[in-house]
Amino acid sequence: MSRAGRRAPWLVALLGLFGFALVVLPLIGLLREASWGNLWNDLGTPQAWAAIKLSLICSLWATALAMVLGVPLAWVFARIDFPGRSFVWALTVLPMVLPPVVAGVALLDAFGRSSFVGARLHSWFDVQLTFSTAGVVLAETFVAMPFLVITVEAAFRSLDRRYEDAAVTLGASRWTVFRRVILPMAGPGIAAGAVLAWARALGEFGATITFAGNIKGRTQTTPLAVYLLLESQPEVATALSVLLLAVSVTVLAVLRRRWLVRS
Amino acid sequence: MTLRVRVDLRLGSLHLDVDLDVEPGETVAILGPNGAGKTTLLRCIGGLAPIDAGRLALDDDVWDEPGAGIFVPPERRSVGFGFQDYVLFPHLSARENVAFGPRSRGVAKREARHRAEEWLGRVGLGDVAGAKPEALSGGQAQRVALARALATDPQVLLLDEPLAALDASTRGEVRRDLRAHLAAFPGVRILVTHDPIDAATLADRLVIVEDGRIVQTGTLAEVTGRPRSRYVAELVGVNLVQGVASGNDVALDGGGVLVVPSEERGAVFAVIRPQAVALHRTRPAGSPRNVWSGRVASVELLGDRVRVRVDGSPALVAEVTPAALHELALVEGAEIWVSLKATEVNVFAG
The missing domain is CATH 2.40.50.100 (RNA polymerase II/Efflux pump adaptor protein, barrel-sandwich hybrid domain)
Structure with missing residues (x-):
């Protein structure tokens, strides 16, 4: 800041400061409100613990599902040119900008008991997704997968195609090339996408509560529990919030090398 | 066993139109300026760039003939391809890089590993078999790439600028080793280079490619003695x-x-x-x-x-x-x- 050329105009500096305060003040508030001495006890209450467990299970399933389906999708987007590609791509990443509650309503309209997919699932396989843990996983996958797809697609695009050329001249089938060359070389990108998708799934609220409801032990994930407990047991809600904040900070730290140190 | 190359291919502004026969036991160096189509020609032979017209065959084994609807994909051609800058798989050790070909062609894991170690020993790298490519020197990487290309026992060996990535101090030694390995390889040998010294020391026959066409072919003495264009004179006129x-x-x-x-x-x-x-x-x-x-x-x-x-x-x-x-x-x-x-x-x- 000692060099004149580096000094920001005062209005810019002031607005920037306000912007920073807007982000930081709530975090300070949360940390002030937390009863640190009882943090572990609060997190250990049956309802909180059940929500944490459910959140872990559902978010990990959602991440796994997003990887199994999203990595191939990302590969298709990165490598195959087909008519309507950009339209299909836009639809795929739409959940990133879609209001989560709208996502929940849309899921209900597709997979609800009387909807066009859900009714068949019910009559053919006796499967009901609404108000079930599987429904939570579906909602979380829906909102989280786009984060994985765009991250992994970028990783695939940045791969030098000559590695694939080298593999085929050595006799590798397309599947071998994908499994032994493309996947491992895109490994860091896939890991980053998975972490990002997991973080998004973990914090999912709107689509989950709309589609799967708020049933303790079955569909009540941590964010839902926070919302519900805010009235009755605010200290538990705060403790859970601190936990989610800690997870977010950890995710940022993990991804730091990838996004923050790029410059 | 003769590799017969009749290639017609348009790729961007390049129009490759080449007619070339190569016998086994002969090393052919393809020389030419950047953008002349040398690498593209190699990619055609390796199956990485399908040709528009013509015929590419190893004896009676047709690899690419658009007129007859024949195209053998690269993974089913008996070709060892050495890429410019080597393109070693960075996540695999030297041994795994060399074993990749035999593994992909159905050789059992242990046998492939064994074969890889044998090849690494042959190029003098037995002691760095476990090293990742980033830990190898330029000369070592070149030899791993050569071992990888040869480990599938191909009938045709294609090398794209095998020495271009090396600095002058290691180049001479690697060139001499490469010459010995080329001599030991019984099949068809084609290398692409822009360096007349490499061509002169490694090849029996030079093929000068300019603008997608062969402008001159012959031994070094023939080409040097009677260059057919200003460019050839500068390129190999040493x-x-x-x-x-x-x-x-x-x-x-x-x-x-x-x-x-x-x-x-x-x-x-x-x-x-x-x-x-x-x-x-x-x-x-x-x-x-x-x-x-x-x-x-x-x-x-x-x-x-x-x-x-x-x-x-x-x-x-x-x-x-x-x-x-x-x-x-x-x-x-x-x-x-x-x-x-x-x-x-x-x-x-x-």
Whole structure:
């Protein structure tokens, strides 16, 4: 800041400061409100613990599902040119900008008991997704997968195609090339996408509560529990919030090398 | 077993139109400027770039013939491909890189591993088998790439700029090793290079490609002696002589002795740019260490330059200006003195 050329105009500096305060003040508030001495006890209450467990299970399933389906999708987007590609791509990443509650309503309209997919699932396989843990996983996958797809697609695009050329001249089938060359070389990108998708799934609220409801032990994930407990047991809600904040900070730290140190 | 290449391919602004036969046991070097289509030609043979028209076959085994609807994908061609910059898989060790080919072609894991170690031993890298490519030197990476290309026992070996990524200090040694490995490979050998020294020392036959077409083909002596274009003259128009060095003197195989700038021992190549060869009507006085007399064998005009072939010990090509041509009265059969500074002779271990 000692060099004149580096000094920001005062209005810019002031607005920037306000912007920073807007982000930081709530975090300070949360940390002030937390009863640190009882943090572990609060997190250990049956309802909180059940929500944490459910959140872990559902978010990990959602991440796994997003990887199994999203990595191939990302590969298709990165490598195959087909008519309507950009339209299909836009639809795929739409959940990133879609209001989560709208996502929940849309899921209900597709997979609800009387909807066009859900009714068949019910009559053919006796499967009901609404108000079930599987429904939570579906909602979380829906909102989280786009984060994985765009991250992994970028990783695939940045791969030098000559590695694939080298593999085929050595006799590798397309599947071998994908499994032994493309996947491992895109490994860091896939890991980053998975972490990002997991973080998004973990914090999912709107689509989950709309589609799967708020049933303790079955569909009540941590964010839902926070919302519900805010009235009755605010200290538990705060403790859970601190936990989610800690997870977010950890995710940022993990991804730091990838996004923050790029410059 | 002959590799017959009739390739017609348009790719962007490049129109590749090449007709080339290569026999096994022969090393062909494809030389040409950037963008001439050398790498594309290699990719056609390897199956990485399907041709538009023509026919590509190894004996009766047709690999690519659009007219007949035949295209054998790269993974089913008997080709070993050495890429420019080697393109070693960065996540695999040297051993896993070499074992990748045999593994992909159905060899059991242990056998592939065994074969990889055998190949790494053959190229002198048995002790770095477990190292990742990032830990290898340029020369080591080149040898791993060669072992990887050969480990599938291909019938055709294609090498794209095998030495371009190396610095001058390791290049000579790697080149010599590569020559030995090429000699040991019984199949069809084609390498692409832009370096006339590499071509001269590694290949039996040069194929000059310019603008997607073959402009000249022949042995080094044939191409050097009678370059068909200004470009070829510049590209391969260097003088290359072989001899046995002892100290600063090189006794040339074809007679004569050259004084060279550095002390050498054993078989060497000496490379001399035609522009460095000076011609005189009388014996020159002064500093040049190499002076001998000869007879003008041919005079060839190439644009604003004149190439003069002088028979003698050694026989060299000199390049002079048209003014000098006139001043020195250079006509075929004329007696002439040749001088060459020792510092203008580049020596490579053979």
